[in-house]
Amino acid sequence: MQSPDNNEREVLADWVEAVAETGDRAAFARLFAYLAPRLKAFLRRLGSNDATAEELVQEVMLTVWRKAASFDRRQSSVSTWVYTIARNRRIDLIRRESKPALDPEEPLLQPAAPVAADTVADEARRDAALRAAISTLPPEQLDLLQLGFFEGKSHVEIAELRKLPLGTVKSRMRLAFSRLRRAMESYQ
Amino acid sequence: MPSHHLPAELLLDHAAGTLDPALAVLVEGHIALCRQCRAEAGGFMAVGGALLDTIEPVAMSDGALDRLMARIDAGDGGWESYRRPEGTVVSGPADPLIDVLPPALRPLGRRSLARAPWRRLVPGVKVLDLDVPTGGRGSAQILRVDAGKGVPRHTHLGNEYTLVLSGAFNDHAGRFARGDLQITDPSVKHKPIAEPGETCMVLAVTDAPLRLTGALGFIQRSLGY
Numbered sequence: 157m158q159s160p161d162n163n164e165r166e167v168l169a170d171w172v173e174a175v176a177e178t179g180d181r182a183a184f185a186r187l188f189a190y191l192a193p194r195l196k197a198f199l200r201r202l203g204s205n206d207a208t209a210e211e212l213v214q215e216v217m218l219t220v221w222r223k224a225a226s227f228d229r230r231q232s233s234v235s236t237w238v239y240t241i242a243r244n245r246r247i248d249l250i251r252r253e254s255k256p257a258l259d260p261e262e263p264l265l266q267p268a269a270p271v272a273a274d275t276v277a278d279e280a281r282r283d284a285a286l287r288a289a290i291s292t293l294p295p296e297q298l299d300l301l302q303l304g305f306f307e308g309k310s311h312v313e314i315a316e317l318r319k320l321p322l323g324t325v326k327s328r329m330r331l332a333f334s335r336l337r338r339a340m341e342s343y344q
Numbered sequence: 345m346p347s348h349h350l351p352a353e354l355l356l357d358h359a360a361g362t363l364d365p366a367l368a369v370l371v372e373g374h375i376a377l378c379r380q381c382r383a384e385a386g387g388f389m390a391v392g393g394a395l396l397d398t399i400e401p402v403a404m405s406d407g408a409l410d411r412l413m414a415r416i417d418a419g420d421g422g423w424e425s426y427r428r429p430e431g432t433v434v435s436g437p438a439d440p441l442i443d444v445l446p447p448a449l450r451p452l453g454r455r456s457l458a459r460a461p462w463r464r465l466v467p468g469v470k471v472l473d474l475d476v477p478t479g480g481r482g483s484a485q486i487l488r489v490d491a492g493k494g495v496p497r498h499t500h501l502g503n504e505y506t507l508v509l510s511g512a513f514n515d516h517a518g519r520f521a522r523g524d525l526q527i528t529d530p531s532v533k534h535k536p537i538a539e540p541g542e543t544c545m546v547l548a549v550t551d552a553p554l555r556l557t558g559a560l561g562f563i564q565r566s567l568g569y
Contacts, residue, residue: 181413188409193401200402210405214412218422236393243361243392251365286387287394305395308362311353333352340387
């Protein structure tokens with residue numbers, strides 16, 4: 157599996173900062189080229205059709221353009237920041253669908269992103285450790301992690317989908333979590 | 345620092361954005377009060393970022409970037425501009441609850457107080473229904489338990505998630521103080537008692553309604569709680 161190395165990670169952060177500081181359209185185009193197809197793949201796996209996925213990607217990238225100044229490379233990688241934007245947009249949509257009568261400007265609909273600013277001693281190193289841990293997860297654990305994240309599946313749904321006993325799904329998840337937690341531990 | 349924390353499944357569902365709204369409120373509440381889980385929640389979000397990097401990309405349609413730049417040039421603010429700016433105050437009656445809620449949950453507290461008053465569950469225990477959608481037959485409530493008083497022995501059809509907002513309570517599983525999270529499954533029958541000296545307020549979310557056992561249960565069912 158491929159993952160941007162530290163240098164690429166810094167390059168992505170440079171592009172976001174260029175957008176924030178000077179409205180650099182060339183830098184934004186490069187960000188779009190990297191992020192949009194990944195976001196689209198993510199949203200497709202969550203069950204959006206092609207047109208909806210493209211529309212949501214446009215909205216997430218519009219937020220990237222408008223909120224570039226709120227990105228802080230000391231707090232997160234560009235990918236994590238953008239993942240959070242996409243996650244929040246999805247929550248926002250689902251909540252409106254589930255309770256359309258709710259005031260669309262209701263503050264509750266503003267999903268809070270966890271503020272990790274006070275908690276992470278060295279985000280870049282934690283991120284590198286985390287990526288290394290993910291790349292060495294046994295395939296069956298990575299598969300479950302991806303199903304949980306990208307397809308929003310519960311443990312029970314994953315067990316049905318993969319035809320595994322629920323206990324097996326739970327114990328594999330626990331193994332994956334404990335590896336990832338151990339990898340992150342020293343940096344938070 | 346709380347001593348009872350979020351399990352990994354809830355951290356995953358939080359980062360994946362798949363918690364139902366009532367449980368999301370509870371998780372945000374614990375994260376606000378617990379530095380350790382705040383760091384872990386950030387870590388799980390970083391797992392999402394790392395997975396986004398490693399996903400097999402799917403090509404965007406031709407001209408997608410040009411269409412986006414046209415929207416930007418037209419001054420389109422996108423979805424976030426339709427929402428109320430953060431920090432907007434929703435009015436509601438003054439109540440000690442507001443002071444013990446983490447700031448992110450105060451608008452929800454004010455709105456819930458404005459919608460319906462506290463009601464008495466049993467002597468020494470009041471309940472406020474939170475104005476948040478709950479999954480299936482679940483509930484999301486604040487319980488206000490006078491010092492030294494207890495919630496009657498009860499069990500649940502589903503899981504119960506309890507976050508302590510003020511004071512502390514004790515039950516068979518130990519002591520729970522501000523920021524602590526207790527999760528009990530349907531097999532547990534418990535009788536939490538607030539410690540003397542301070543009112544204990546908790547946020548309680550269930551995925552099915554609670555059931556009082558014993559004589560009070562009969563009264564509860566007759567009253568339609």
